[in-house]
Amino acid sequence: MEYFLIIISAIFVNNIVLAQFLGICPFLGVSNKLSTATGMSGAVCFVITLSTLVTWLINHYLLEPFQLEFLQTIAFILVIAALVQMVEIILKKISPSLYQALGIFLPLITTNCAVLGVAINVVTKQFTFGGEPHMLNLAESLVYAFATSLGYGLAMVIFAGIREHLALNDVPKSFKGVPIALVTVGILAMAFMGFSGMVK
Amino acid sequence: MSNRMKLISGGLVKNNPTFVLLLGMCPTLATTTSAINGLSMGLATLFVLVLSNMAISAIAPAVPDKVHIPVYIVVIATFVTLLQLLMQAFTPAIYETLGLFIPLIVVNCIVLGRAEAFASKNGVLDSACDGIGVGLGFTLSLTVLGLVREILGAGSIFGWSFLGGRDGMLAFVLAPGAFICLGYLMVLFNKLFNKEK
Amino acid sequence: MAKESNLKNMALVLTLVCLFCSAVLGGAYALTKKPIDAAAAEKTAKAVGAVLPEFDETSYESVEALGKTYNYYKAVKGDETVGYAVESTTSGFGGNLSLMVGITADGVVYNTTVLSHSETPGLGAKCSTDEHFMAQWKGLNPSEKILKVKQDNGDIDAITASTITSRAYTLAVANALAVVAALNKEEKSNE
Known part of the structure; x- marks a missing residue:
């Protein structure tokens, strides 16, 4: 039941883009076409879940025991950057077709604040989800990260769909491009x- | 001298990070619920931007090409953590309000973007000026956006209420208002400064 | 301009930069630790001072009640217990709502203050600014009032359009009262 609440909460109630304002740059940048939007969502989903796993473990077994929590920011961003690089190399080797689909989006993800945002949120914030406020354990963190990235995908795909129609409409000159997109969001x-x- | 002044003023209008370059959207939208919050976030980013620009321009010649991005990220993350510690110590209330978005300065594309595009190719002083210009531009946009949202949403200016305790249009303080306000401000900015477009 | 990369200088530069940065941060952490702790201590001291009548000193204790651990400050003046300031957290509309609830020795709420919240600005966030809402907790005697919002047939005026936040606030106060009641009972049985 709690996992179900986490999923609903992360996808709809606290949607990462529309309620938490994370990952806006790529959200605006690659949502011109539905196909690139799905590609980006897939890559983000993959990286958020994986990096949350690694950063949770690092925080729990390395930073907390030695009281080095103040190094969180620097450690997490390095892990994420390295991870993205590694995923890129591995994908290239073992699944060229998946690499073709996600490849161009991967380097962009390092500076996607959604990834770092989720990683930091998961280890510093107390969550409630109907019960008592508590820190998330590993399984909950993973479910939360995965669901959050699904929410990212949902917002992205909906928005790309709208934007494809928007491109065909006659928009006032000053509103063309990003301004009208922002109003739509x-x-x-x-x-x-x-x-x-x-x-x- | 005038060259450096140009660097500073360029960041305000011509290369305004928010309205023209469309960088750093996340903190722009998330932290501008009031003018004060926008201003604090802008100044926090300014701090990191100036220091990391200076540090990176100093070490850039010694950094091998292939690892320059990781090195820059480490340098930026160091200054961000420094800022986190200082804010926790001396302005804990502001630190709490801005919350997650302070550590997220690391992934603010403005900072890495300036490091890559300017600081790595220019001297320390020029880079500092560039940092100040772009940082001030960012601060200005955030304060304006925060001010507009505060006036419409809460009926106050820098915390001073002119509605006598009544509510403003709450939607502008909430998520939708952030997007819509920024959209309209961008239109206004385009109209005022990019007439030839 | 940028140097040519080979494995040796890449590894060297990365290691040096990382070492230098962690050293700087370690130093900064050591220097700022004191002010950070002091700022946190000052914040709680201020909260305790705001929710309790005059006292000489406080002791920080915790107790198991209502199925979880509650932390509280016991305030003493002379030999007498003035009251308790209980940290009480419930879940509001946007996330956790953390209160410091001051309860005097005779079981009456002296005052409350918000420690942290993530309620909607302009709506639930009013729980820490709305004068009418905040005033009704001062001197509230739990035996005279029903600790529920009016929408739930209680006696507490909710903040307009923020019933969930008001409910969470009310529950947090009620929990704190229950904790203090349990404490008083314990003390009596010890005597």
Whole structure:
């Protein structure tokens, strides 16, 4: 039951883009076409889950025992950068087709604040999900990270769909491009606010 | 001298990181619930930007090409952590309000972008000026956005309420208002400064 | 400009930079640790001072109650216990709502203050600014009032459009009262 709440909360209620403002740059950058949006979402999903696993372990078994929590930021960003690089190399070797699909998005992910944001959130914030406030254990963290990235994908795909239509419309000159996109995201965020309060 | 002034003023309008270059969107949207919050976030970024620009321009000639990105990231992350520690010690209230977005300065594309595009190719003083210019541009945009959202959403200016305790249009303090306000401010900026476009 | 890369200088530069940076941060951490702890201590001291009547000193203790651990400050003046400041956390609308609830020795709420919250700005966040909402906790006697919001047939005025936050706040106060009741009972049985 709790896992179900985590998933609903992470995808809809606290959607990472529309409610938490993380990962906006790539969200605006690659959502022009539905196909690139799905590609990017796939890559983000992969990296967020993997990096949360590694950073959780590092924090729990390396930083906390030695009281080095103040090195979190620097350690996590290095891990994420290295991980992205490694995933890129491994994918290239073992699954060229997947690499073809995700490859170009991978280098962009290091500076996607959604990845670092989720990694830091998971080890520093207390979550409730209906029960008592507590720190997330490894399994919960992974479910949370995965669901969050699904939420990212959802927002991205919805937005890309809207944007494909937007491109065909006659928009006032000053609004062309990013401004109208931002206003559209605003309306999308308003729609997602309808979910707020559903899972505490 | 005038050259350095140009570097500083360039970041304010011509290369405004928020409205023109569209960089660092996440903190721009997330921390501008009020003018004060926007201003603090802008200054925090300015701090990291100036110091990391200076440090990177100093060490750039000695860094091998293939590892320059990891080295820059480590340098930036160091200054961010330094900022975190200082803020926790001396401005704990602001640190709490800005929360997650302080460590996330590390992945703010403005900082790495300036390191890569400017600091690695220029001298320490020029890089500092560039950092100040871009940082001030960022601070200015965040403060303006925060101010607009505060006026519309909470009916106050820098915490001073002019509605006599009544509510403003709350949507502007919440997530949707952030996106919509930024969209409209961008339109305004385009109209004012990019007439030829 | 940038040097040519070979394995040796890449490894060397990366190691040196990392070593230097961690050394700087280690030093900064050691230097800022004291002010950081002091700032945190000052914040709690201020919260305790705000929710309890005058006292000489406090002791920080914890107790098992209502199925979890509660931390509280016991305030003493002379030989007498003035009251307890209980840290009470419940889940509000946007996340955890953490309160410091001051309860005097006779079981009456003296005052409350918000330690941390993640409620919606302009709505639930008013729980730490709305004067009417905050005033109703001062001197609240749990035997005279039903500790529920009016929407749930209680006596507490909720913040407009923020019933969930108000409910969480009310629950946090009620929990704190229960904790102090348990403490008082324990003390009596010890006598």
